[in-house]
Amino acid sequence: MLADKENLLISAPGKVILFGEHSVVHGKTAIAAALGLRNYLFLQKRQDDVIEISFPDIGLDRTWKLTDLPGPLPYCPDEATHPLDMHKDLKQALTKLIDCDEATELAKEQATLAFLYLYICLVDLKKWPHGLTICTRSMLPVGAGLGSSAAFAVCLAAALLLHFGHIGNHSPYGDKSFEGFTDVELDLINRWSYQAEQVIHGNPSGVDNAVSAYGGAKMYTKPSGFQTLQGFTSLRFLLTNTKVPRSTKALVGGVGARLTTYPEVMKPILDAMQGVSNKCVDMFQQLRNGELTTSQVTEQLQDLIDFNQNLLTAIGVSHPSLDTICRITRKFNLKTKLTGAGGGGCAVTLLRDDTTEETVDAIISELAALGYDCFEMSIGGPGAGVASLADPRNEPLRINSISEMQMVSKDELESVAGWKYHRPDGNHV
Ligand SMILES: Nc1ncnc2c1ncn2[C@@H]1O[C@H](COP(=O)(O)OP(=O)(O)O)[C@@H](O)[C@H]1O
Numbered sequence: 001m002l003a004d005k006e007n008l009l010i011s012a013p014g015k016v017i018l019f020g021e022h023s024v025v026h027g028k029t030a031i032a033a034a035l036g037l038r039n040y041l042f043l044q045k046r047q048d049d050v051i052e053i054s055f056p057d058i059g060l061d062r063t064w065k066l067t068d069l070p071g072p073l074p075y076c077p078d079e080a081t082h083p084l085d086m087h088k089d090l091k092q093a094l095t096k097l098i099d100c101d102e103a104t105e106l107a108k109e110q111a112t113l114a115f116l117y118l119y120i121c122l123v124d125l126k127k128w129p130h131g132l133t134i135c136t137r138s139m140l141p142v143g144a145g146l147g148s149s150a151a152f153a154v155c156l157a158a159a160l161l162l163h164f165g166h167i168g169n170h171s172p173y174g175d176k177s178f179e180g181f182t183d184v185e186l187d188l189i190n191r192w193s194y195q196a197e198q199v200i201h202g203n204p205s206g207v208d209n210a211v212s213a214y215g216g217a218k219m220y221t222k223p224s225g226f227q228t229l230q231g232f233t234s235l236r237f238l239l240t241n242t243k244v245p246r247s248t249k250a251l252v253g254g255v256g257a258r259l260t261t262y263p264e265v266m267k268p269i270l271d272a273m274q275g276v277s278n279k280c281v282d283m284f285q286q287l288r289n290g291e292l293t294t295s296q297v298t299e300q301l302q303d304l305i306d307f308n309q310n311l312l313t314a315i316g317v318s319h320p321s322l323d324t325i326c327r328i329t330r331k332f333n334l335k336t337k338l339t340g341a342g343g344g345g346c347a348v349t350l351l352r353d354d355t356t357e358e359t360v361d362a363i364i365s366e367l368a369a370l371g372y373d374c375f376e377m378s379i380g381g382p383g384a385g386v387a388s389l390a391d392p393r394n395e396p397l398r399i400n401s402i403s404e405m406q407m408v409s410k411d412e413l414e415s416v417a418g419w420k421y422h423r424p425d426g427n428h429v
Pocket residue numbers: 039055056057058106107108109110111112136137138141142143144145146147148149150152200201246247248249340341
């Protein structure tokens with residue numbers, strides 16, 4: 001049984017938030033969907049006692065010996081028994097392990113800390129006294145508002161839970177293949193990925209990892225969870241990456257600080273953001289009931305996008321580059337808002353039914369002239385998936401090492417058997 005978990009490929013999508021970023025951290029509702037861009041993670045058992053990570057997207061390669069690591073903590077599948085914040089002694093011990101020249105940047109520190117934390121929470125060295133190699137590759141821009149951290153966290157959680165035998169023990173498909181995760185397994189992956197997101201973000205709402213784990217389009221409120229939302233995935237969006245770097249942790253921290261200092265100002269703004277999400281959910285309901293036409297919904301959504309962008313500006317998370325995209329798209333009668341944490345990163349523009357390809361091309365060339373990348377993207381696709389590289393159907397892929405994982409093409413990664421076994425609505429089969 002273990003053999004199948006020794007050579008794995010895991011994949012999970014990024015997300016786009018339509019409404020409710022930041023306010024969702026403070027208990028309001030967000031509306032988000034899985035994006036057609038994914039993170040991929042290759043895990044392989046080693047014969048020695050070395051742990052090796054290779055995260056080429058952030059330029060990080062590290063190795064440790066098992067004996068270098070503190071812990072492990074006693075395994076407990078219900079993460080609620082772990083303190084929500086990593087204990088400060090453990091954080092100090094782990095930070096010391098990564099405190100070297102290579103890992104001084106925040107991105108590297110966050111990713112390494114997230115990996116080490118999940119590793120020592122999930123490993124049982126008496127049962128698994130061997131080392132392992134992990135390599136990730138993301139098709140998502142990292143740190144741009146499209147949930148790369150959540151896709152990375154979901155892949156890490158899924159890989160380690162599976163490799164250490166906490167899930168995947170009762171595959172109806174036998175030893176040689178996995179055809180996706182059961183709902184119970186996805187719940188566990190979601191909870192552990194939240195722990196990793198917490199190491200990366202500080203105070204995540206959980207919407208990003210939930211959408212990445214389960215896929216589809218969701219309406220999410222903390223702590224009650226999410227509901228599937230129909231309607232949203234039929235919309236067309238243009239995504240623009242300003243490439244202005246920013247950190248979700250810093251932006252979420254800034255909003256939290258403003259809320260503490262100016263509750264009388266901030267609370268009504270967060271309430272108004274809830275109003276935007278409520279109105280959006282109502283509209284999709286009315287569309288399904290035939291009470292609104294698609295073009296009426298588009299008109300109202302454009303207003304909501306404007307409201308939300310102005311509210312996000314008011315709480316201090318916009319950026320001149322995002323304001324520029326709003327201004328340019330407005331000339332074409334289109335509305336734009338930031339998506340994700342803001343402060344740079346990505347913006348989302350709702351395309352109307354009457355928006356011609358010429359208009360889209362004109363917008364793209366104006367934005368490209370400023371150095372921004374634009375793309376139209378499918379949303380609402382599948383969540384986390386797993387493939388065993390021992391599965392004969394994945395034979396042509398032949399990933400046996402970090403260098404082979406780094407070389408494999410995007411098309412080959414996407415073609416793997418293992419994350420195709422989902423319904424088109426993103427719900428797990
Ligand atoms: N493919 C990846 N490899 C390693 N670390 C990653 C990867 N993708 C995301 N991360 C981690 O997530 C962080 C970015 O998360 P965040 O600031 O939340 O931006 P976003 O989630 O919008 O991309 C990075 O700094 C890094 O620590």
